Amino acid sequence: MACSCGYDHGATGADDSISVEEALGMALSLASRLDPETVPLQEALGLILAENLLAPDPLPPYPASVKDGYAVVSADGPGIYPIISEARAGDDAKNDSVQPGTVVYITTGGPVPDGADAVVQVEDTMLVEEGPSMLKRVHILIKSTKGQDIRPVGYDIQKGEKVLEKGVRLGAAEIGLLATIGVVLVKVFRRPRVAIFSTGDELVEPTEGTLGRGQIRDSNRAMLIAAAAQNQCIVLDLGIARDKSAELESKLEKAMVEEADVLISSGGVSMGDRDLVKPLLTERGKVHFSTVKMKPGKPFTFATVDKPLSKGTNKSRPLLVFGLPGNPVSSLVCFHLVAVPTIQYLSGWVNPALRRIQTRILQPLKLDPLRPEYHRATVSWTEDDGTGHAGIVGYGEREGGVAPGIRSIWWVTSRNGGRDVGFEKTTEYRCNKSEIT
Numbered sequence: 001m002a003c004s005c006g007y008d009h010g011a012t013g014a015d016d017s018i019s020v021e022e023a024l025g026m027a028l029s030l031a032s033r034l035d036p037e038t039v040p041l042q043e044a045l046g047l048i049l050a051e052n053l054l055a056p057d058p059l060p061p062y063p064a065s066v067k068d069g070y071a072v073v074s075a076d077g078p079g080i081y082p083i084i085s086e087a088r089a090g091d092d093a094k095n096d097s098v099q100p101g102t103v104v105y106i107t108t109g110g111p112v113p114d115g116a117d118a119v120v121q122v123e124d125t126m127l128v129e130e131g132p133s134m135l136k137r138v139h140i141l142i143k144s145t146k147g148q149d150i151r152p153v154g155y156d157i158q159k160g161e162k163v164l165e166k167g168v169r170l171g172a173a174e175i176g177l178l179a180t181i182g183v184v185l186v187k188v189f190r191r192p193r194v195a196i197f198s199t200g201d202e203l204v205e206p207t208e209g210t211l212g213r214g215q216i217r218d219s220n221r222a223m224l225i226a227a228a229a230q231n232q233c234i235v236l237d238l239g240i241a242r243d244k245s246a247e248l249e250s251k252l253e254k255a256m257v258e259e260a261d262v263l264i265s266s267g268g269v270s271m272g273d274r275d276l277v278k279p280l281l282t283e284r285g286k287v288h289f290s291t292v293k294m295k296p297g298k299p300f301t302f303a304t305v306d307k308p309l310s311k312g313t314n315k316s317r318p319l320l321v322f323g324l325p326g327n328p329v330s331s332l333v334c335f336h337l338v339a340v341p342t343i344q345y346l347s348g349w350v351n352p353a354l355r356r357i358q359t360r361i362l363q364p365l366k367l368d369p370l371r372p373e374y375h376r377a378t379v380s381w382t383e384d385d386g387t388g389h390a391g392i393v394g395y396g397e398r399e400g401g402v403a404p405g406i407r408s409i410w411w412v413t414s415r416n417g418g419r420d421v422g423f424e425k426t427t428e429y430r431c432n433k434s435e436i437t
């Protein structure tokens, strides 16, 4: 059954498909972490920290007031005291020390002056009216305790403390912490370079106003570019390849020249005589799997292709190639379930995995007895969905096509003929699994 391209498209009578877990394990085992690089703080969002970071100084660096009020000597107790100075946040110019029998006006975050050992909030005081020439005085109405409303030096962060650990994903809170400890250049694992192209004689650019007979607009490329960008990748858009070996080959070459870490194609992986992706990958590299037990996504293909050594290095990572099926839903499901965790691994994630949640569906689904199914779904939170306890409710949808507003993909497993089902859900970024036993 060899085709004119030399590849035997029809030879797979036996079921040599592997499970999604095996497919992911295989891809992860062939991926290796990318080298760290140093980037400005504001470019580090979403990336993985590649070093431990210690605090160079304590926070707060001085004893700081928690309240707007008066710095006092706690032993003085309630009474009327002269206000000898002010200690405002950012302005400690006077730095007067508080003697017993005196107080200093202080604002939130202001440095507590020497001699004071407590702060009494404004609400527990009353200003005493005086003539213009006299020092202002305040009536302290309560007895304070030592240390009251004072954050001592290092209360939040001790000097030398490990503030962030290698492997942490940098979100907004972590960026704030880095700024706090004065880190403006941060060592992170570099973003994967992901080259993406579509295959198919029927494809035209989305800009095409009028479609000819047999033509469709290339939606997969825009979708996969967006999905890769959501996963912090540097995306290289390689356009559309016609169903010709030479065109596919030139995309592969381009990915190499552009030093891509990952190459993603969609279409051309099934059994047709113009499905030329697998033959090319077989010729140029090693195909690790080409049939996965999943629905949709069966002809999902993964290969590695050796790259030439780049200048000055003696190690080379192979190009990881994901040949996604052309059906838009299949390509997105395969991308999420296997390519995303692999990209996460390259990017330094300690535990590359999609998050899992447990949910219930609103209606029964009849499931394929052999292949785990993946459905588009929306998920909503209901306080009481009629089952007697609060929970998340998913809604399974069945057919393909690019789902408008696709938010999630669910892995559906069945334990009793399709009536009770569990899900594995991928949001745009994550995957979630639960099983009902």
Ligand SMILES: Nc1nc2c(c(=O)[nH]1)N[C@H]1C(S)=C(S)[C@@H](COP(=O)(O)OP(=O)(O)OC[C@H]3O[C@@H](n4cnc5c(N)ncnc54)[C@H](O)[C@@H]3O)O[C@H]1N2
Binding pocket: 198, 199, 200, 202, 203, 216, 217, 218, 219, 220, 221, 266, 267, 268, 269, 270, 271, 272, 275, 296, 297, 298, 299, 324, 325, 326, 327, 328, 330
């Ligand atoms: N004899 C068999 N035929 C097929 C099998 C099989 O096992 N034996 N598997 C089917 C399954 S499952 C899938 S999925 C598809 C995947 O095939 P390909 O990866 O070769 O994809 P194409 O044939 O190129 O396209 C399939 C479908 O998707 C549309 N498409 C393709 N690319 C795009 C794009 N960039 N944007 C939008 N839509 C796209 C294409 O027009 C086709 O309609 O094979 C089955 N066949």
Ligand code: MOO
Binding pocket: 294, 295, 296, 297, 298, 299, 325, 327, 330
């Ligand atoms: O399994 Mo295909 O991937 O039917 O759509």
